[in-house]
Amino acid sequence: MTEPASGAVLYAVADGVARITLNRPDRLNASNADMSRGLTAAFSCAAADPDARVILLSGTGRGFCAGADMQVLDELSANPETPNSGSGGLRYDGLMLLPKPVIAAVHGPCAGIGLAMACAADIRLAAEDAFFVAPFAGLGLCAEGGLAWSLSRLIGPGNAADMLMSARRVGAQEAYAKGLVSQVLPNDGFIAAATEYAHMVATNAPASFAIMKRQLREADLQDFEAARTDAHALTQETLKSADFKESMTAKREKRLARFTPVTSVFEPPVSKS
Structure with a gap:
């Protein structure tokens, strides 16, 4: 790092x-x-x-x-x-x-x-x-x-x-x-x-942050139906995720959820001038 x-x-x-x-x-x-x-x-x-x-x-x-x-x-x-x-x-x-x-x-x-x-x-x-x-x-x-x-x-x-x-x-x-x-x-x-x-x-799920940032970034380029369809597919995906299962377990056990960390490489676009 x-x-x-x-x-x-x-x-x-x-x-x-x-x-x-x-x-x-x-x-x-x-x-x-x-x-x-x-x-x-x-x-x-x-x-x-x-x-x-x-x-x-x-x-x-x-x-x-x-x-x-x-x-x-x-x-x-x-x-x-x-x-x-x-x-x-x-x-x-x-x-x-x-x-x-x-x-x-x-x-x-x-x-x-x-x-x-x-x-x-x-x-x-x-x-x-x-x-x-x-x-x-x-x-x-x-x-x-x-x-x-x-x-x-x-x-x-x-x-x-x-x-x-x-x-x-x-x-x-x-x-x-x-x-x-x-x-x-x-x-x-x-x-x-x-x-x-x-x-x-x-305290919330890092993987959800990444998905939501992409959704917000793409929203201007989509009509409502495209955004809804995308959200439906992502909902099916996230319902199967370890983070969702962990959040439900944490609620039952009355504790904070321990979500999966997210790492990435920061590669911003670079100006030529």
Whole structure:
């Protein structure tokens, strides 16, 4: 198993939850190549670790991620042909392909590539002080990181157009009302509450997570009948699974189920620029 290679990202596993923490607090966790390499290593660890059933992504200091580091933007401004060291070649939409749930715990600023990262997670929790910004129109850029797709899928095309074209700050309560985040939690004890939520999710069956992530990913490409037919076949399959039998036994014995771990290889799509 590859250990995270950079102090820009912290990694730890406890009680079924892999904590991946962006760790450039002096730069509001702005993304650079070191962070991207660290994230790739951390997600690779979590994917391959049978003890990591759920991944919790958060940031140290005053914010989640303020976007690309200004040094990176300056380099790209001077030479647009320069490989984008802000992403380190990593496409954050690779998180969607992981068979394990990714929960983004967002406090303070979540902007630019940080917003793309959060939108690639399966679940987003926000602290009361969280705010979300897609700054690209104000920089003369396009909607990067697949945000035109992922943001529209989460909050609808009209709301996505508002965020992308106005480049305005969207606070936690507005983000909740639009469906961008699932819960808004108090600032005090936010990470502890998000970790408790992740531990609750981690008590469920890892194999079910992998199936559900695929179902959710494919839903936009299916009509209802195709989704229903797929679900019926998967139901017949999972009814025969060891996890289902274990869950029924655990209920009869009034204990927590001991589900089969899932491991995988993290192979995110890689950008050419």
